[in-house]
Every structure is written in structure tokens, then in C-alpha cells.
Amino acid sequence: MKKILCIVGTRPEAIKMAPVILALKKTHWADVRVLATAQHRQMLDQVLNYFDIKADIDLDIMRPNQALTTLTARLLLKLDGVLVGEKPDAVIVQGDTTTVMSAALAAFYHQIPVGHVEAGLRTGDIRNPFPEEANRVITGKLAQWHFAPTEEARQNLLKEHLPNQDIIVTGNTVIDALLMTASMDLELGVECDPEKRLVLVTLHRRENFGEPFRSICKALQRLALDNPTVQFLYPVHPNPNVKDVAYEFLGSVSNFILCDPLDYAPFVAAMKEAYMILTDSGGVQEEAPALAKPVLVFREETERPEAVAEGVVKLVGSNYERIIKEVQLLLDDAGAYRKMARGVSPYGDGEAADRIVRTLQKYFS
Secondary structure (H helix, E strand, C coil): CEEEEEEECCHHHHHHHHHHHHHHHCCCCEEEEEEECCCCHHHHHHHHHHCCCCCCEECCCCCCCCCHHHHHHHHHHHHHHHHHHHCCCEEEEECCCHHHHHHHHHHHHCCCCEEEECCCCCCCCCCCCCCHHHHHHHHHHHCCEEEECCHHHHHHHHHCCCCHHHEEECCCHHHHHHHHHHCCCCCCCCCCCCCCEEEEEECCCHHHCCHHHHHHHHHHHHHHHHCCCEEEEEECCCCHHHHHHHHHHHCCCCCEEEECCCCHHHHHHHHHHCCEEEECCHHHHHHHHHCCCCEEECCCCCCCHHHHHHCCEEECCCCHHHHHHHHHHHHHCHHHHHHHCCCCCCCCCCCHHHHHHHHHHHHHC
């Protein structure tokens, strides 16, 4: 038996790691250990509970308004102790959070091979998104296995002179989780007007904090007031930089529902019911096109260009006038809407986790 330590810290990590953890647990050769750093406490727990995954080790690292330097230092110290005690044969991480970068660095110090799920995403700007681009670049330099979701991600890694034999195009495990969940009979759990088209909003990225986020909220307020027959639903991230501003601009708008973050299954239900999705999330850019939902992204750059190239995702940034123009176009122009609502899934076929497990099994056999 080979001990495989799977590390998750946030909700998106848990969603995308769940298929890998579940696939590893089905094997005869892997002793799977799950470590939760709890970089995001409540939102992480929701997903683990949904997929019936129990953390064997919980670092409970989350603190209010924790600086990135403090978070990184605490993670490195705690992960060091875990690696000394566990002595895993491999560490598996996913994505681009501070948990991922810290885990990869700690494992590197202990000369433990690292598998990086969703490797090779790049904007080319080390400061945007911040700190995610730096986290994924650092992790890429330290990992042994690069599980790239797309051919474009593979090419990014080759440009950084990483060994071709260590890069495996698997598809994105988020599609594994999505297809598994979307096939079920799901309940949204939020009272929405069934007679109105539903626009789903998700906003939480650090790069939009401050004036960009205020500009986005002003545009959403204007759109809701101008379109009273449209229902807007926004599950609000608990970070005060997000929550306080969202409620300031949108809390009193009658056709704007603000609610607590949805569990994973209700959120998939919301995506299925939505007419379109407005977001700054990376995962939603991957999930929504597979459900034939147009996505407008409140960012200037994306490390997920495949869906943009397909024409099913569009970058609109945080500019007030542009947001209003692009959202209104999809609400008013059926032809423009159909061009984006085509059900294109450039990020996988639902079998990414199996490809990852086969790669690890081949290495250890």
C-alpha cells in the first residue's frame, strides 16, 4: 500500500479533489489520507460532507482577516509537522490557493513527490490574479506530476521547460464532479420567482476588492432596476470586503436575492436553472459552459481561455458601462444568447480522476 496524502483548503479545491479522492479510495494499492487545512472553514466542510469525505487531519488554519504572509507561515509550520508524522509516498494538491503552494513547498522540502491537479493554467501576469498566478507557477516548478486539464495548459507547461513525460492531459476534475451531481434530482432551496428569468451572480476574488467591486455592484444594481422581470440571485461570500459592499448596493433591490453561500448541490441546481451566469470565479467558467449557460466574467484576464475561444464565455472586466451593455445584450438579443448557450465543454468528459489515478498507479507499480 502506498500512502497518498490529498490536501484541500477551500471549497473549489474540495469540489475538484473529491472525484480524485473517491477514485483513489476504490483502489487496492492506495492508502488515502485526507488533510483539510480549512483555509475556508465552513465552505470547505459543506463540500466534504456532500461527497461523504472525512478529513483524517484538520489544521483549522482559518482566521478572520488573515494576512497572506501569516497564512503561509502558519501553513508551512503545520504541514511540516504533518509530513514528518505521516511520511506519505505522494502528496496531491489541486489548483492555485495558498494551501496548494504551501503544501507543494513543504513536500518539496521533505523530497516527497507532488501531483498537481489542474496544472498549467496561466494568465502570463504574475500579479493577476493575485496571488493565484504566483501560487500556480511556484507549484508547477515543484510538482512531479502535472495533471493538465487541457492541451493549452500542457503547452503552457512545455513553454516553462517542464518535462513532457511529466505532463498528463486529463481533463478537469470539476466536470467529473459536475456531471455526477447534475444527473441527480436537485433542489435550489432558495425561493425564486419561477416566472422570471434567473441571472446567477458569484463574486469573491481578491483582485476585485475595493473600487472594481463597487463598480460591478453599481452596474448590477442598474441592471436589476432596469429589468424588473428578471430575477437576480447572488449567494454572497462571507468576506467583509464582499458582503458589506454587496448589501450596500443590492440589499434593497426588490428583484435581487442575496443569500448565504449555497452548498455544492444547490449551487449546481442554481446553475442549471439560470438563464446566464455573471461571475469572477474560475470554476464557474469551466462548469457553466457544460450546462449550456452563457458566462460573463468580471475579470480583465483569464487562465481559462478555452471557453473564451469557443465563444461561450466572455470577459467584461469591472467597467460599469461595459457590464451593462453585455448583460443587456444577452437579455434582449435571442441570437446573441444562442451563440453563447451551445453546451460546449472544452474542459473534460467526466473521466479526469480515473486518468490521474491510473498515472499514479503506473508510477508506483
